[in-house]
Amino acid sequence: MSQSRKGSIIVRRLLQAVPVIVLSTFIVFGLLKLVPGDVAVTLAGDNASDARIAEIRHIYGLDRPFLVQYGSWLWKAVHGDLSSSLVSSESVLSSIERCLPHTMLIVVLAMLLALAIGIPLGIAAASRPGSWTDGFVMTIASLGVAIPNFWLGMLMVAFFSLDLNWLPATGATPISEDFWDAIRHAILPACALAAGGVAEVARQLRSSLVEILSSQQVRTLHAKGLRPSSILWRHGLKNVSVNLLTVISLLFNRMLAATVVVEAVFAIPGMGNLIVNGAIHRDFPVVQGVVFTMVLIVVALNLLTDVLYSILDPRIS
Amino acid sequence: MTNSNRMAGMLSRREIMALAGGAALAGMTGLPAFAQEAAKKGGVLKVAAPANPSSLDPATGGAGSDHSILWTMYDTLVEWDYTTLKPKPGLARWSYPDSSTMVLDITQGIKFHDGTDLDAEAVKFNLDRNRQDQRSNVKADLTSVASVEVTGPLQVTLKLKNPDTALPAILSDRAGMMVSPTNIKALGNDTNRKPVGAGPWKFVSWADNASIVVTRNETYWRPGRPYLDGIEFAIIPELATALRSVIAGENEMAFSLPARLKPVIDRAKNLQVITAPTLYCIQLYFNYARAPLDNVKVRQAINFAIDREAFVKATMGGLGEPATMTLPSSHWAYDKSVSTLYPHDPAKAKKLLTEAGFKDGVDLTIGSYTDQDSVRRSEVLQAQLAAAGIRLKFTRGTIAEISAQFFATEKKFDVLLSAWTGRPDPSMTYALGFDKGAYYNAGREADPELVKLIQQSRESEDLTERAKVFAKIQRFVMENGLSAPIAFQYELDALSKKALGYKPNLLGKPKFENMHLG
Numbered sequence: 001m002s003q004s005r006k007g008s009i010i011v012r013r014l015l016q017a018v019p020v021i022v023l024s025t026f027i028v029f030g031l032l033k034l035v036p037g038d039v040a041v042t043l044a045g046d047n048a049s050d051a052r053i054a055e056i057r058h059i060y061g062l063d064r065p066f067l068v069q070y071g072s073w074l075w076k077a078v079h080g081d082l083s084s085s086l087v088s089s090e091s092v093l094s095s096i097e098r099c100l101p102h103t104m105l106i107v108v109l110a111m112l113l114a115l116a117i118g119i120p121l122g123i124a125a126a127s128r129p130g131s132w133t134d135g136f137v138m139t140i141a142s143l144g145v146a147i148p149n150f151w152l153g154m155l156m157v158a159f160f161s162l163d164l165n166w167l168p169a170t171g172a173t174p175i176s177e178d179f180w181d182a183i184r185h186a187i188l189p190a191c192a193l194a195a196g197g198v199a200e201v202a203r204q205l206r207s208s209l210v211e212i213l214s215s216q217q218v219r220t221l222h223a224k225g226l227r228p229s230s231i232l233w234r235h236g237l238k239n240v241s242v243n244l245l246t247v248i249s250l251l252f253n254r255m256l257a258a259t260v261v262v263e264a265v266f267a268i269p270g271m272g273n274l275i276v277n278g279a280i281h282r283d284f285p286v287v288q289g290v291v292f293t294m295v296l297i298v299v300a301l302n303l304l305t306d307v308l309y310s311i312l313d314p315r316i317s
Numbered sequence: 318m319t320n321s322n323r324m325a326g327m328l329s330r331r332e333i334m335a336l337a338g339g340a341a342l343a344g345m346t347g348l349p350a351f352a353q354e355a356a357k358k359g360g361v362l363k364v365a366a367p368a369n370p371s372s373l374d375p376a377t378g379g380a381g382s383d384h385s386i387l388w389t390m391y392d393t394l395v396e397w398d399y400t401t402l403k404p405k406p407g408l409a410r411w412s413y414p415d416s417s418t419m420v421l422d423i424t425q426g427i428k429f430h431d432g433t434d435l436d437a438e439a440v441k442f443n444l445d446r447n448r449q450d451q452r453s454n455v456k457a458d459l460t461s462v463a464s465v466e467v468t469g470p471l472q473v474t475l476k477l478k479n480p481d482t483a484l485p486a487i488l489s490d491r492a493g494m495m496v497s498p499t500n501i502k503a504l505g506n507d508t509n510r511k512p513v514g515a516g517p518w519k520f521v522s523w524a525d526n527a528s529i530v531v532t533r534n535e536t537y538w539r540p541g542r543p544y545l546d547g548i549e550f551a552i553i554p555e556l557a558t559a560l561r562s563v564i565a566g567e568n569e570m571a572f573s574l575p576a577r578l579k580p581v582i583d584r585a586k587n588l589q590v591i592t593a594p595t596l597y598c599i600q601l602y603f604n605y606a607r608a609p610l611d612n613v614k615v616r617q618a619i620n621f622a623i624d625r626e627a628f629v630k631a632t633m634g635g636l637g638e639p640a641t642m643t644l645p646s647s648h649w650a651y652d653k654s655v656s657t658l659y660p661h662d663p664a665k666a667k668k669l670l671t672e673a674g675f676k677d678g679v680d681l682t683i684g685s686y687t688d689q690d691s692v693r694r695s696e697v698l699q700a701q702l703a704a705a706g707i708r709l710k711f712t713r714g715t716i717a718e719i720s721a722q723f724f725a726t727e728k729k730f731d732v733l734l735s736a737w738t739g740r741p742d743p744s745m746t747y748a749l750g751f752d753k754g755a756y757y758n759a760g761r762e763a764d765p766e767l768v769k770l771i772q773q774s775r776e777s778e779d780l781t782e783r784a785k786v787f788a789k790i791q792r793f794v795m796e797n798g799l800s801a802p803i804a805f806q807y808e809l810d811a812l813s814k815k816a817l818g819y820k821p822n823l824l825g826k827p828k829f830e831n832m833h834l835g
Contacts (some may be wrong), residue, residue: 005798015407035718041721042371042379042380042715042717043379043453043454045371045378045454046382047381047753049755049756050725050726052454052457052642053725055451059452080769085525086508087371087372087524088369088370088371088372089372089506089507089508089509089510089524090510090523090525091504095525098524099527100669132684145341152558153806157561157565161561161565162564162565167559168565168567169561169562169564169565169567170551170553170558170561170562170565170567171551171562171567216408237448243505253670264554264555265555265558266558267365267551267555267558267562268560269524269526269527269552270599273526273527274525274526277525277526277554280715280717281717282717304514314370
């Protein structure tokens with residue numbers, strides 16, 4: 001495949017991303033406005049009268065038409081200004097700068113764990129389908145999918161933090177401040193998040209690997225006299241790599257979403273925490289800022305996946 | 318007085334507390350005697366706080382959970398007694414030379430954290446800002462003030478439009494928190510993110526939903542105070558997680574915990590558990606401007622149908638006080654004679670319903686919230702009222718959503734199951750909840766007699782006189798069944814063995830001024 005074709009994929013994808021970003025922030029903005037209750041109630045405080053709430057709406061420009069409010073947010077966002085929280089007046093950009101590293105650390109660590117454990121399990125299961133190992137791995141995988149991550153998180157805290165006192169139960173340290181302490185804080189939440197991922201990776205890898213290994217191509221390789229291990233590693237895995245890539249990219253997105261719950265359980269001041277608090281108070285600049293960032297990340301990730309696809313399998317364009 | 322003394326005192330006074338039974342007693346005997354230990358200076362206290370503040374500017378913020386954090390940085394003109402909430406001098410002493418004048422005499426030599434003098438000019442600046450600034454959320458508290466005049470270097474005189482003896486209590490709340498005028502002139506409303514007050518600790522940093530740090534004010538006006546070098550708040554809204562952080566030793570204190578976590582605290586051997594009464598009143602709000610709750614007999618029937626003692630046992634693990642009015646028994650304005658109006662009597666409730674024309678019972682729509690505790694409360698209540706033929710149809714949602722639907726313009730539901738968080742002065746509670754046009758009076762209607770009584774409650778300066786007026790108000794509200802108070806929630810806090818000197822107060826919002834580390 002030529003360099004220019006790859007370039008054109010990237011340009012096309014980036015152009016497609018623009019409407020995705022506008023549409024998703026618009027939908028979220030609309031949802032926030034549709035749900036009853038608004039930020040003016042929070043801003044007006046405990047003693048507020050109807051008149052005071054109306055006055056607050058006016059002061060903060062919340063009484064302007066919906067499209068005008070969205071437009072003014074978008075206009076600022078396009079110019080790199082994500083506004084400030086209406087409630088606490090912290091700049092949304094600085095909130096995100098502080099929260100994003102915490103979330104990314106957990107998700108990346110969880111991803112690494114899911115792959116490091118899930119891939120060997122999947123291979124072990126696929127290389128002897130129907131065996132005792134296979135049954136064991138698939139049972140573990142089913143459990144992993146079924147167990148809610150917040151529950152697992154609480155169990156792990158009870159055991160590893162409160163009983164054994166090995167790892168911190170709550171909080172997070174910025175990775176820029178103290179690398180190892182940041183990792184220590186991220187291990188338990190990452191494990192809780194990874195459990196479902198391990199299961200997902202193992203199951204998907206097993207099923208596609210089983211399919212490949214029972215294909216005619218592999219029978220030919222056997223007939224050619226290749227050693228089974230070489231068939232598995234060189235031909236089998238190479239063929240499932242595209243499937244695996246799809247799983248990884250979907251899993252990454254799913255893990256980003258799951259941080260909302262896991263961060264609450266571990267009191268991690270990350271993006272999930274930020275958007276939950278924003279949504280509770282209908283603090284739309286915060287919610288919009290988080291959605292905007294998340295959409296950017298997901299779009300970038302999908303783009304990267306597409307580029308990797310075309311490298312792994314030249315037939316995909 | 319130590320906490321255990323105070324609770325024991327309250328128990329002996331109030332036979333009704335016997336019902337709280339085992340759980341409450343067990344909690345009390347576990348309380349350490351704080352007063353005997355000599356306070357040691359130094360150390361940083363780590364606290365799990367349940368909510369991100371709405372603002373660190375007292376004038377523009379709005380959430381009741383802000384106070385615990387605001388009090389670390391801001392001192393108030395007036396303070397109160399922890400147990401009864403009787404007002405007492407803070408930064409200033411007050412007097413009423415006549416019924417339309419209030420004089421504040423400021424203590425000499427107090428400075429804000431930035432070195433600005435806390436003098437008459439500074440107090441006038443603050444009060445005028447609180448009264449007039451467009452973004453001020455305490456304007457409504459100060460409507461009785463016509464003007465604020467500087468009448469001496471350390472004296473301001475408030476001219477009042479009408480007699481208002483609730484002002485001392487109001488000045489112990491947000492309206493009396495003094496902010497450095499220099500800081501406001503420099504930053505405007507951005508003082509929210511860089512607050513400067515005159516409190517025992519100075520502001521260091523605030524990261525939204527993550528942490529707030531304050532450090533010792535070396536020039537604090539009270540000699541020998543504060544004990545702590547600083548406080549680090551970790552903001553943890555998930556309260557079970559907050560408690561875990563204390564069990565794991567990552568924080569030394571978690572406060573405002575729900576009663577269902579009490580067994581968890583008891584199981585952890587390294588913790589102190591604190592329980593104490595608060596003004597926080599779980600209650601039913603009625604929209605009595607329309608049928609069927611415009612009929613006083615239906616409202617009375619609901620009050621008779623509620624088994625408050627069982628409610629406290631079933632939903633609060635005994636960590637509460639049955640509420641027979643909107644003030645708890647230890648409050649200075651509590652009137653005992655009102656407390657016997659509504660014994661649990663389903664038969665009487667049925668009879669009242671029949672008299673009101675609801676022979677086959679009555680169907681009521683009711684709003685409530687989605688959290689675990691609210692759901693449990695609503696289930697218990699539903700069963701209790703069903704026994705008297707009152708059928709509740711619940712709609713659940715978030716606090717913001719459901720309470721706006723009930724109180725604001727939509728006027729959904731006949732009843733709202735919610736809570737009243739309490740106010741420093743009882744007149745605020747009655748004015749906000751029952752006055753004509755008040756926001757927390759969903760129907761906006763009020764009997765002229767009640768309106769007059771609420772006004773009267775602010776006329777005398779003498780607390781005994783005021784208590785008499787409040788007794789009349791309480792009787793009026795309860796006899797007319799304008800709401801159904803159910804139970805006062807106890808404050809529940811978990812502290813590590815190192816965190817000493819903590820005293821709960823009736824507002825249920827912790828102050829850290831007496832705390833020190835062992």
